[in-house]
């Protein structure tokens with residue numbers, strides 16, 4: 001019996017060894033430059049545990065830069081690519097979009113309707129949905145929502161005054177997350193999330209949970225990404241049940257309330273309901289889009305503001321300059337932050353762009369190859385089904401593109417400087433047909449938040465400010481670990 005067991009174990013080990021050997025010879029056989037894989041993780045050793053994905057891809061970007069257009073990486077056993085050359089980045093995101101229109105994110109419309117949103121959907125389903133949603137984000141629609149945003153900003157100022165009266169060295173990321181949650185809750189769900197008064201806001205709790213506590217283990221996530229059809233057959237969901245129940249109920253209540261009372265409000269939900277009434281969207285589809293607007297909108301913008309304030313606290317001269325710019329524009333507009341006033345705050349915009357360069361919240365972009373693709377000027381073919389990554393963080397920190405990349409220098413975003421750079425050298429919102437649909441809204445939120453704060457408060461480093469910043473490894477968004485503490489003083493008029 002023992003002999004049989006030993007033979008079985010030996011055969012199983014040999015089989016596994018052979019399996020990995022064949023899998024991990026893929027790039028070698030094709031002569032594609034790659035990182036040496038290790039059994040069983042491929043190149044995923046330490047991913048998310050020791051290293052944030054931004055650093056994982058940046059390290060690879062630096063290792064292969066200058067010599068290759070791309071390099072091969074093994075996501076476990078799945079051959080994938082990191083694109084290094086900016087012309088090839090442009091081909092993938094823009095010119096040859098027809099080969100790269102999907103992200104390869106998992107969704108399960110039957111068991112997990114909230115996962116069926118714009119970020120995840122693929123092919124024709126994505127294309128049709130994007131066409132329906134694009135009119136929701138025009139500048140006309142943004143103007144329409146602007147009063148709702150300003151309403152929240154006014155409450156925010158009072159909240160800040162009260163917060164610093166209690167503690168003038170607060171954790172600022174949490175405060176800014178309350179602001180963006182309130183804005184996106186109002187605009188996407190038409191609900192006052194009450195994040196300023198209610199310290200334990202359920203909205204905030206559920207939003208953070210959706211980011212920080214994934215439903216599935218890393219292995220289950222990899223199964224869903226590698227074998228999505230099988231995962232769907234197995235009924236694997238991606239959104240946590242408590243999060244799904246919470247958001248589904250809110251959308252149900254809002255839809256019923258508005259439909260029964262024929263209520264109209266200047267927000268995304270109103271525009272989504274119009275699509276429902278025109279028969280272009282089901283209830284589940286509405287709920288999924290409101291959910292993704294919420295998720296995509298609150299953490300990215302609060303993170304951008306947090307990093308901007310951190311840098312401005314370390315660079316007092318630039319802080320003074322941006323404050324002067326804001327105040328001058330406000331004076332011209334009767335002290336009010338209007339849509340027009342925002343567009344005149346050019347120094348503020350450059351600061352936001354420089355912050356997005358140094359700390360892009362989405363530090364890498366992903367695409368799936370949807371049909372075999374011959375890489376221009378090479379004999380490499382990217383096979384259908386492979387994943388392709390672009391290291392936004394690596395590009396934004398490349399000293400050949402941005403001299404002295406660790407320095408915070410908003411003048412990099414003066415028009416004449418932008419013109420000198422490759423179009424693909426600044427990708428905080430992605431590029432091409434799958435570019436962030438909420439870019440305009442994201443800038444508005446961020447500008448309103450920073451203009452409100454910088455016109456009324458001075459920000460300085462506190463004894464607890466960490467430099468260099470440590471990133472949270474578990475959050476897919478580039479964000480700080482342990483929060484961001486700043487000293488805040490009210491400007492006396």
Ligand code: HEM
Nearest residue numbers: 118119293296297300301362428429430431434436438442
């Ligand atoms: C500073 C704020 C934001 C940043 C940095 C950001 C960044 C991004 C990035 C990098 C992508 C992927 C683009 C690509 O793959 O090429 C994306 C996609 C997306 N974003 Fe944003 N985003 C922000 C704000 C928002 C807001 C406010 C919303 C909604 C209200 C939003 C909704 C979306 C959606 C729905 C997608 C998927 C688009 C598609 O696949 O068609 N984002 N965002």
